[in-house]
Amino acid sequence: MANFSSDPSFPPPRRLKPWKAVERGLAKVGISGKALVLIAPVLWLLVFFLIPLALVFGISLATKQFGRPPYSPLLTTEDGTVQLTLHLSNYIKLFSDNLYVAAYLSSIRIAFISTVITLIVGYPMAYAIARAPDPWRNVLLMLVVLPFFTSFLLRIYALTGFMRGNGLINQFLGLFGIEPLVMMQTDFAVYVGLIYSYLPFMILPLYTTLVKLDVALIEASADLGSRPWQTFMSITLPLSLPGIIAGSLLVFIPAVGEYVIPALLGGPETLMIGRVLWDEFFGATNWPRASAVAVAMLAVVVVPIMLLQKAQNAMVEK
Amino acid sequence: MRRGWFLPIAATLGFSFLYAPIISMVVFSFNENRLVTVWSGFSTKWYGELFNDPQMLGAAWLSLQIAAISATIALVLGTLAAVALVRFRSFRGRTLFSGMVSAPMVMPDVITGLSMLLLFVAMESLLGWPAGRGMLTIVIAHSTFAMAYICVVVQSRLADFDRSVEEAAMDLGASPLRTFFDITLPIIAPALVSGWLLGFTLSLDDLVIASFVSGPGSSTLPMVIFSKVKLGVSPDVNALATIIVAIVATGVLIATLIQLRSKPKRARP
Numbered sequence: 139m140a141n142f143s144s145d146p147s148f149p150p151p152r153r154l155k156p157w158k159a160v161e162r163g164l165a166k167v168g169i170s171g172k173a174l175v176l177i178a179p180v181l182w183l184l185v186f187f188l189i190p191l192a193l194v195f196g197i198s199l200a201t202k203q204f205g206r207p208p209y210s211p212l213l214t215t216e217d218g219t220v221q222l223t224l225h226l227s228n229y230i231k232l233f234s235d236n237l238y239v240a241a242y243l244s245s246i247r248i249a250f251i252s253t254v255i256t257l258i259v260g261y262p263m264a265y266a267i268a269r270a271p272d273p274w275r276n277v278l279l280m281l282v283v284l285p286f287f288t289s290f291l292l293r294i295y296a297l298t299g300f301m302r303g304n305g306l307i308n309q310f311l312g313l314f315g316i317e318p319l320v321m322m323q324t325d326f327a328v329y330v331g332l333i334y335s336y337l338p339f340m341i342l343p344l345y346t347t348l349v350k351l352d353v354a355l356i357e358a359s360a361d362l363g364s365r366p367w368q369t370f371m372s373i374t375l376p377l378s379l380p381g382i383i384a385g386s387l388l389v390f391i392p393a394v395g396e397y398v399i400p401a402l403l404g405g406p407e408t409l410m411i412g413r414v415l416w417d418e419f420f421g422a423t424n425w426p427r428a429s430a431v432a433v434a435m436l437a438v439v440v441v442p443i444m445l446l447q448k449a450q451n452a453m454v455e456k
Numbered sequence: 457m458r459r460g461w462f463l464p465i466a467a468t469l470g471f472s473f474l475y476a477p478i479i480s481m482v483v484f485s486f487n488e489n490r491l492v493t494v495w496s497g498f499s500t501k502w503y504g505e506l507f508n509d510p511q512m513l514g515a516a517w518l519s520l521q522i523a524a525i526s527a528t529i530a531l532v533l534g535t536l537a538a539v540a541l542v543r544f545r546s547f548r549g550r551t552l553f554s555g556m557v558s559a560p561m562v563m564p565d566v567i568t569g570l571s572m573l574l575l576f577v578a579m580e581s582l583l584g585w586p587a588g589r590g591m592l593t594i595v596i597a598h599s600t601f602a603m604a605y606i607c608v609v610v611q612s613r614l615a616d617f618d619r620s621v622e623e624a625a626m627d628l629g630a631s632p633l634r635t636f637f638d639i640t641l642p643i644i645a646p647a648l649v650s651g652w653l654l655g656f657t658l659s660l661d662d663l664v665i666a667s668f669v670s671g672p673g674s675s676t677l678p679m680v681i682f683s684k685v686k687l688g689v690s691p692d693v694n695a696l697a698t699i700i701v702a703i704v705a706t707g708v709l710i711a712t713l714i715q716l717r718s719k720p721k722r723a724r725p
Contacts, residue, residue: 160633171632172544176553179537179603183556186600190571197574207577259473262466269463278467280712285474287657287704291678292697295685296477299484304494306480337474366460388562395564397664402685412566419570419668429574432567443562447555 194436198429199224209426228430238431241409246438248325248410249393252332256340256389257382259333264344264381265374268351279345286338294331294402301327301403323405331399336392340385347381348374380452387446391439411435478701485694502695509692512680519660519677522591526598527655531648533599534606534655539636541607542614561604569668572597576669589671597669598662602655609654613647614640650711657704 164174200209200223214221232238267278285293300306301321308318321327351374359369375382397412404410411431419428488499506512537557544550560568576586576593586592621643625635641648663678670676684690 172540172547175536175540175544176547179533179540179557180553182533182600182603183553186572186575186596187556187560190575191567193574193578194567194571207581259470262463263470266463266467276712276716278471280708281471281474284705284708285478287708288478288701289661289678289681289697291661291663291681291685292481292693292700293477295681295693296481296697298685299480300477334473334477337470391562392564395566397566398682412564415566415570416664425574428570432570435564435567439562439564443559446562447558450558 194429194432197426198228198433199226200426200429201225201227202424202426207425208423225426228427231427232430232434237409238414238434241411241414242434242438244409245394245411245435248328248332249390249396252329252336252393253386253390255329256333256336257386260337260340260344260385261382263337264341265348267341268345268348275349282338282341282345290335291398293335294398297327297331297334298322298402301330322403323408325404325408327403328400328408328410331403332389332393332396335399336389339388339392343384343388344378344381347378351377380449384446384449387442387449391442391446394438395435411438478697481694482698482701485691485698487691487694490691502691503699506692506695506699511675512677512692512696515675515677515680518591518674522594522598522666522676523656523659526595526602526659527652529595529599530602530606530655531652534603534651535610535644535648537603537607538610538614539640542611557607558604560601561608563601565662565664566668568597568601569665572600572665573668589669590674593669593671594666594674594676597665598655598659601665602658605654605658606651609651610644610647613644617643646714649714653707653711657707 196212197209200212202208203210210223210225212223214223263282267275267282270278298305302308303318303320303322305321307321311318321330355373355377356369359373360366364372395412395415396410397416400408400410400413401416404413411434415428415431415435418424418431484495485502486498486500487495488501489496537553540547541550541554541557547553572593573589576589579585580587586596622635622639625639626632630638661678662676663682666676667679667682670679681693681696684693
């Protein structure tokens, strides 16, 4: 790279440009451009992301006590010696109390089943958008993104208007003389809510892989005598696998920790780990127990999160 | 290629599923009846009620302020992170850094909320800052997770554009900093606009994280809506939802148009 301005034989600029002045000043103090770009985001993430997570681990090893803050200190100094007190009671409770175990398992089950249904609902939609003619494709994509931007909470609320005892579905059924169905405060409503909220997360990555799919491959397969179903199973589905993986993880991970949907749509028997954490924190003000629940939840989602990162990197680099 | 009837029908059903509840909410916001799903005539009285609810208005104002500030902070941080990830191919701790940047995006809200709260409480007892919880702590929490989303948006734009323009500027003697402000920034501007809007809506939408890190007297709009909805259906929430849908639809439309216009023309296979 030729840098003429540093060449002494080159006529000096009439006036020092402000950028140059700033850069020279910084270089004098020994700050390189690279460090300057990195320092703010790195510091921010260290303080507001990494340290908070470490605190969750730490406080999960404390016990509840009255006072501010409402947990026992891990480090105490007595007669000049520092004592580290770690309580495993929260974890023991987590594994021995049926409530926690059940909540843990049912969160995974509910998240898994809704991910599968979301995939089944979302795949044909993503495929239809990817194959739509050009101006339509953008319109349809916008229609997928729009609900995602509309308040999540208000969309869940809109669903309650549909599923309530005197809601629209039951009014419609009533026209045919069908007895009203009980949908609210059931696991069914939670499934509907999860699928409804996370459908855009499934469609977008699926669309990204499907739109890149070479139509010539599908035509070739059809020309060679494959039935559409065979072509789909042997060409389209395997090639869209990165999208399927990314979309499924994007639904599964937040669904495991979901609080709002089970709280508004589920019944008292709908156990989900996010709700348990919330109740421990806000209801029982047991911060250490809530932290232990968070650690347990992290254990479930950490592998999916790492897989998601791999899948996303693969999609970006393609 | 023959497509048949399956895809159009599946897509129509899917879109109806996405939109039917939203449309019914808009329609019933103009319903005169207090029973939300029983139509008894056109009325705009719930809008009137909404605008006379000081709690709702105060919460809306607080939420808008928080959203604007945290979107701006997140935009700066997210853009810096994106530049680092796209332009600096290797530096010490790059893997950790890229993991830290994107993790808040997928972290369950309850964990983010709880961890942030624990941090603020610990900081307050150690440093005396932030004193109490409220707008400031919500802004910090929202900036952190909005930053992750904005970084992804800006990253894809940075990776997309022709680097030779930047190289040309530097060959002509522009410093890296000047090249960034004169060349790079205008090119990635559309991504910055949509990133900011994304951060804004994410902040406006968040209930869980804000519930953890807010203090007494600083209830955001989602927190007020949540407490109302938990008690049952209230028609003024329909009115509020309609207003939000209208604003968001306009915003998304504008953002899409900006993105489409500025997208470099590329040959499609």
